[in-house]
Amino acid sequence: MSLGDLLFYLVAAVTVVSAAGVAFSPNIVYSAFSLMGTFMGVAGLYVFLAADFVAVIQVLIYVGGILVLTLFAVMLTHRIADVRISNRAVGRLPSLAIIAFVGVVMASAAVHANWKMAAPGTPQPTTYAIGNGFLNEYLLPFELASVVLLAALIGAVVVSRKELD
Amino acid sequence: MVVGLHHYLIVSLIVFLLGLYCVLTRRNAIGILMGVELVLNSANINYLAFSRYGTGTYDGQIFAIFVIALAAAEAAIGLAIVLGIYQTFQTIDVEATETLRG
Numbered sequence: 001m002s003l004g005d006l007l008f009y010l011v012a013a014v015t016v017v018s019a020a021g022v023a024f025s026p027n028i029v030y031s032a033f034s035l036m037g038t039f040m041g042v043a044g045l046y047v048f049l050a051a052d053f054v055a056v057i058q059v060l061i062y063v064g065g066i067l068v069l070t071l072f073a074v075m076l077t078h079r080i081a082d083v084r085i086s087n088r089a090v091g092r093l094p095s096l097a098i099i100a101f102v103g104v105v106m107a108s109a110a111v112h113a114n115w116k117m118a119a120p121g122t123p124q125p126t127t128y129a130i131g132n133g134f135l136n137e138y139l140l141p142f143e144l145a146s147v148v149l150l151a152a153l154i155g156a157v158v159v160s161r162k163e164l165d
Numbered sequence: 166m167v168v169g170l171h172h173y174l175i176v177s178l179i180v181f182l183l184g185l186y187c188v189l190t191r192r193n194a195i196g197i198l199m200g201v202e203l204v205l206n207s208a209n210i211n212y213l214a215f216s217r218y219g220t221g222t223y224d225g226q227i228f229a230i231f232v233i234a235l236a237a238a239e240a241a242i243g244l245a246i247v248l249g250i251y252q253t254f255q256t257i258d259v260e261a262t263e264t265l266r267g
Contacts, residue, residue, distance in 0.1 A: 016180065054226050159245040
């Protein structure tokens with residue numbers, strides 16, 4: 001086993017263990033901090049997949065934006081220290097049955113399907129190709145995404161402001 | 166065994182199942198949103214894995230960036246709604262918030 005493979009297993013273990021922390025932790029604050037481990041581990045997996053730009057975007061937006069936003073929301077809703085209230089979980093057994101069923105089906109599909117494979121080339125810098133894709137082939141979705149972000153910005157302000165009447 | 170496409174698919178499958186479990190069992194609205202983030206991350210791992218091992222083009226990475234942008238919008242809106250629910254009901258337990266009338 002080469003050093004790269006060993007590092008992959010380490011990063012994958014960090015990702016999976018902290019995702020399990022998010023799913024199973026009885027305290028919502030611990031869940032939120034486990035989410036940071038998951039996001040960093042996923043960014044590491046992106047680096048292994050030769051996606052340097054997406055990995056940086058992952059760290060900037062998920063860890064720097066979404067996670068901070070989530071932590072603010074956790075802190076702004078009170079009684080977080082009370083474990084029984086903060087992160088209640090119900091219906092564990094039916095949920096476990098559902099995810100076991102879904103997991104078996106999807107794992108067999110992932111392992112047995114005849115994926116179209118090609119030998120991966122040496123990792124190249126990706127920003128040039130991604131920028132060209134955004135401004136040529138994916139121009140319309142790119143502009144639509146900007147409209148969606150503007151609508152989300154205005155919507156978040158409208159939803160969370162206090163009524164003035 | 167050399168790390169290949171299947172390793173990434175299995176890792177993303179595990180993350181997806183944990184996110185699904187989180188969405189199914191949590192009664193805290195923020196916990197449910199965390200589960201959704203896990204599911205979106207697992208989808209992104211799959212996009213990038215197929216982009217690297219399947220097609221060899223950059224389309225998967227561009228899709229992953231779109232997913233990240235929409236996840237940011239979803240988190241902003243979702244958490245704003247959660248704070249609005251908290252102002253109205255003094256709780257974010259989704260079982261306590263059954264009425265549509267504010």
